[in-house]
Amino acid sequence: MKAFQWLKRKNVPGESYDHEQLEPVIRCSICNGEQVAGFRDRQSGRFTEIMLLRSEDDLRMFCEKYGITENIKRIY
Numbered sequence: 001m002k003a004f005q006w007l008k009r010k011n012v013p014g015e016s017y018d019h020e021q022l023e024p025v026i027r028c029s030i031c032n033g034e035q036v037a038g039f040r041d042r043q044s045g046r047f048t049e050i051m052l053l054r055s056e057d058d059l060r061m062f063c064e065k066y067g068i069t070e071n072i073k074r075i076y
Helices: 002-007 056-066
Strands: 022-028 035-041 047-053 073-075
Touching (some): 022 047, 035 056, 047 056
Parallel strands (some): 022 073
Antiparallel strands (some): 022 035
């Protein structure tokens, strides 16, 4: 069992972002349904990708990592 300890998920340390400057969003592809979590600049509208979402667990991990409690807006 010790041989597979590296497969366990590590605790993700909390990170922060500028709440006034950036808003958390999920960018969804209309063609293939791919979803990417990231932050959009409120002034310029520029999107910065953080992670690919393959499951609800990925979304939960993204929210926990950045301390997001509100609903995340989806953009297409």
